[in-house]
Amino acid sequence: xxxxxxxxxxxxxxxxxxxxxxxxxxxxxxxxxxxxxxxxxxxxxxxxxxxxxxxxxxxxxxxxxxxxxxxxxxxxxxxxxxxxxxxxxxxxxxxxxxxxxxxxxxxxxxxxxxxxxxxxxxxxxxxxxxxxxxxxxxxxxxxxxxxxxxxxxxxxxxxxxxxxxxxxxxxxxxxxxxxxxxxxxxxxxxxxxxxxxxxxxxxxxxxxxxxxxxxxxxxxxxxxxxxxxxxxxxxxxxxxxxxxxxxxxxxxxxxxxxxxxxxxxxxxxxxxxxxxxxxxxxxxxxxxxxxxxxxxxxxxxxxxxxxxxxxxxxxxxxxxxxxxxxxxxxxxxxxxxxxxxxxxxxxxxxxxxxx
Numbered sequence: 001x002x003x004x005x006x007x008x009x010x011x012x013x014x015x016x017x018x019x020x021x022x023x024x025x026x027x028x029x030x031x032x033x034x035x036x037x038x039x040x041x042x043x044x045x046x047x048x049x050x051x052x053x054x055x056x057x058x059x060x061x062x063x064x065x066x067x068x069x070x071x072x073x074x075x076x077x078x079x080x081x082x083x084x085x086x087x088x089x090x091x092x093x094x095x096x097x098x099x100x101x102x103x104x105x106x107x108x109x110x111x112x113x114x115x116x117x118x119x120x121x122x123x124x125x126x127x128x129x130x131x132x133x134x135x136x137x138x139x140x141x142x143x144x145x146x147x148x149x150x151x152x153x154x155x156x157x158x159x160x161x162x163x164x165x166x167x168x169x170x171x172x173x174x175x176x177x178x179x180x181x182x183x184x185x186x187x188x189x190x191x192x193x194x195x196x197x198x199x200x201x202x203x204x205x206x207x208x209x210x211x212x213x214x215x216x217x218x219x220x221x222x223x224x225x226x227x228x229x230x231x232x233x234x235x236x237x238x239x240x241x242x243x244x245x246x247x248x249x250x251x252x253x254x255x256x257x258x259x260x261x262x263x264x265x266x267x268x269x270x271x272x273x274x275x276x277x278x279x280x281x282x283x284x285x286x287x288x289x290x291x292x293x294x295x296x297x298x299x300x301x302x303x304x305x306x307x308x309x310x311x312x313x314x315x316x317x318x319x320x321x322x323x324x325x326x327x328x329x330x331x332x333x334x335x336x337x338x339x340x341x342x343x344x345x346x347x348x349x350x351x352x353x354x355x
Contacts, residue, residue: 058183062164063143064152070161073186074138080125083168084140086112086335087178090194091187094118098136108286108294111329111337128154136160138184142167168334170248171202178336194336201339202252205346208353209254218349220255221278222246222331225302233309238264245334246282253345255280269311280349281306281317284332285325299325324348 060068077092078099079085085100089112099121107113123131125145132155139155139162146152146164155162163184168174175195182191222240225233240246241259250257258276261267272278286294287301303323306312317323330341346354 055188056186058186060163060180060184062162063166064164066164068161068163070138070184072137074136074161074184076135076137077140077185078121078123078131078134078136078138079140080123080131080145081140081142081167082110083174083334084142084165084177084181085116086110086333086337087181087194088140088185089115089119090336091178091182091190092185096185098134099123099131106294107329108296109328109332111333111335125151131155132158132160138163140165140181140184169243169245171198171252171339174198174334174336174338198336198339202342205253205342205354209346209350212254212350212353218255218280219258219276219278220250220280220282220345220349221257221259221272221276222282223272223306224284225305233269233305239267245338246331249331249338249341249345252339252342253349255345255349269309273311273315277315278317280322280324281315282324282326282331282345285327294328296327299323 056070056072058070060070062068075096076098077088077096079088079097080101082101082104085097085104088097094115095118097119100116100119100123102122102124104110104116105113105122110116121134123134125131125141128151131139137160139160141151141155141162141164143164143166152162152164163180165177165180166173168177175198178191178195179188182188182194222244224238239259239261241257241261241263244263247257247259258278259267260276283299283302283306285299286296289295303325306318306323309318312318324345326341326344330337330344333341343354
């Protein structure tokens with residue numbers, strides 16, 4: 001039971017997937033940005049210390065409609081969410097980041113864990129005073145972490161600029177978030193290049209699967225469960241339907257997400273087997289050890305348990321081994337790295353079209 005709770009807490013902490021939509025000051029006009037920047041060029045730019053673009057002061061309007069004025073390019077930034085941390089670590093040199101969320105330290109769960117290691121401090125949103133003590137000149141929080149406004153109130157009363165953003169749940173929101181952070185940090189060109197690279201990945205996949213008729217598209221769903229050592233199932237922890245990042249991944253990959261219930265509601269296996277019958281199941285790629293630390297196992301433990309589950313073993317996707325474990329650092333990320341999950345899903349669904 002403890003592991004089940006820990007897994008659910010981890011999912012919620014990493015994604016904050018239930019919140020809609022992002023009202024940031026930028027639009028997704030990023031597709032008009034330079035598309036010639038390669039992944040290597042973007043990474044090199046993000047890890048080279050350069051002077052931030054001039055053009056300050058900058059005024060932003062955050063997700064709450066609050067106007068935030070930044071007098072100069074921030075040099076002591078704190079990001080309290082993994083997705084914002086991943087974006088910032090690719091936007092600015094780590095020397096400009098004072099603290100991050102500890103969730104982003106795990107390479108199983110975050111693509112920027114290696115860069116995060118260069119940032120000394122970790123913050124906990126339950127302790128606003130500890131954030132104030134670090135004397136940041138910009139703090140990025142999400143509305144999910146600030147439901148009653150107390151966190152932002154404490155920070156702003158201390159004279160700290162705070163930009164509140166909604167956790168992205170689709171690629172439009174991810175692009176908006178990157179461009180907002182790019183403007184806030186004075187790294188507009190880098191932000192445009194990051195969005196252009198993400199969009200190029202999505203456009204490439206879309207062009208390859210465009211020939212698949214609507215009635216022939218592979219049906220998919222994301223499934224997670226916890227099986228104890230005796231083989232007993234705790235049953236599906238959460239559903240990922242419309243409005244979830246997985247739904248955005250499925251659509252971008254040219255597949256059809258069969259889950260049509262509210263996000264994070266329990267789903268009976270009988271519904272999956274008897275009604276939805278997905279042709280391809282997507283599962284987490286990691287499990288948890290006795291210390292609740294994520295361990296990458298390519299989904300093998302869950303696959304084995306599903307093969308033995310008396311209900312799930314009747315599902316054609318399970319019988320045929322059509323189970324895809326997408327690395328959690330791509331699937332559970334709601335940063336630009338989520339585009340990699342689209343590629344992996346498209347490859348599994350349409351191997352003849354997407355290599």
